Amino acid sequence: MTAYRKTLLIMLAVFAVVYAAGALFYVQQAQHDVQRELSGAVALADNLPAPHRLAAEVVPHLRHLEPTPSEPGADGSAADDVSDRESVPIWFTTLIGADHSAELSNGWRYAPADEAEEIWEGFLLISVSYAIGMLLCFFVLRQMVAGAVRTLSSLEAAMQAVANGSLTSRLRRQPVQELDALASHFNAMAEALESEQRTVSRLMTELLQLQDREREHIARVLHDDLGQYLTGIRAQARSWVYDPQLCEGKKQQARELAQHCETMQTHFRHLLHDLHPLVMEQLGLDGAIQHLVEQWQRLSGLSCHLNLGVALPELSGEQQTHLYRFLQEALNNISRHARASSASLAVTTDSIQLNIEVCDNGVGGADLDRCSGLGIRSMRERARCLGGQIQFESLVGTGTRIRLAVPLLESKPLVGGVV
Structure with missing residues (x-):
């Protein structure tokens, strides 16, 4: 009533x-x-x-x-x-x-x-x-x-807007003193929440930037130091194979040591790529995405159809890192949790925004928007850092679809392709 x-x-x-x-x-x-x-x-x-x-x-x-x-x-x-x-x-x-x-x-x-x-x-x-x-x-x-x-x-609508994440909602002054006090308290609460959200967003952005810088630093240290030592050990083992002073048993041990070093280098390169995608610096965003999909297919054993738009926008280095990490996390979630047999990735643009869509044919799940897993939270933060809107569509037995829309202001197109 x-x-x-x-x-x-x-x-x-x-x-x-x-x-x-x-x-x-x-x-x-x-x-x-x-x-x-x-x-x-x-x-x-x-x-x-x-x-x-x-x-x-x-x-x-x-x-x-x-x-x-x-x-x-x-x-x-x-x-x-x-x-x-x-x-x-x-x-x-x-x-x-x-x-x-x-x-x-x-x-x-x-x-x-x-x-x-x-x-x-x-x-x-x-x-x-x-x-x-x-x-x-x-x-x-x-x-x-x-x-x-x-x-x-109006208060109910404003509170619903705040619950949906729109902390800019405010109530007008009211002619009745009690209602005006209620509106003032709500506005003060919304302003406090908005301030806290800005602080948390700033801290999360700085944390992600620090994380990426630390990953890059660790990757370079591993590549320049440990990688060189590992390459030297492998070369030394290879040279022992041809040493006439060693018996056949020692030569076999040298071959096994060289093989272990090669295996370690393969895993080492995968680790370095996860820590810092050097390929993005060498091939650009579209080449890095193609390399990411190819590597993911080799490691997961799943097929992935990649569709890159013919005119990808030019993004800053930080934006490219956020986008690459977003796609990396989305694909890793498919291989870890979706129990899918195939996936698809589309990166396209129109006149106003960059559109990313990641789909799989896995088991799906309900209330994926409310999931608090580390991977989902990481994707949300990456999307927020890009200034985009992320949307999860998932039902049990029908797979999962992730959409990301990033608004474009002044961007220059880059050449892409289809794999």
Whole structure:
């Protein structure tokens, strides 16, 4: 039940109780008035002569008195009494005790019809006035409740917007002090949340940048130091194979050592590529994406159809890193969790944005948008750093589709291709 309907029912019940109490008091007062008029009519009849001894024009103007039917001239008065009684409901005359006449002295009788009519007219006037006042109160109440409900509806919409991530929602000043205080508190809360979000976003961006710099540093140290040592050990082992002073057993050990070094170098190159994609510096963004897909297919054993647009935009080095890491994390999630047999990756552009779509035919899952896994969170942060909007579409048994839309301001196209 809405707040207005609930308030309306409560006010209607209050008005009904007040009206019933007022009507009860009015009826009691009316009964008292009827009895008082009866007493006055008895006293007046005792002091008046018989109706036929008075002037004919005087008898009709006497209040609450009329000749008895046996008196001359009583027919017309009786007819008037019946006509008066017909204008007042019978239940009302019965309720106030004005439904019967009383025989008095000197040929007079008590006729309360005109008193009942006056009481009835007063009752109608009070009832109509009360109804008009009640309607006015309901109208004013409706206007006040409608204003409050509008404010609450605006608050609800603003809170829903905040829940959806739009922390820029604000409420206008309100004419009612209490509602204005509520709006002010909400605006202060939204501003605090927006400030905290900016702080968290800045810290997350700096953390990702630091992570990428550390990865790059570690990759270069491994490549320049450990990689060179490993290459030297392998070359030394190869030279022992051709040393005539060594026996065949030692030469076999040298061959095995060289093979182990080659295996270590292969895994070492994969590790270096995961830490820092040097291929992006050598081949550019489109070449790095093609190399990523080829390497992922070799390591995962799954097939992946790659569609690169013919005019990829020119991005900054930081943006390219974020985009590459986003695609890397998306493909790794497929090989680790999707239980898919194939995947597809499309990177295309239009006049306003860069569009990325990663799909698989795996098991899928529900509520992927609310997933708090490290990979999903990493993709969200990368998308935020790119200024894009990410969308997850996944149902159990139908696979997963990840869409990323990155707005483009001033970009220059690069040549891409299709694999």
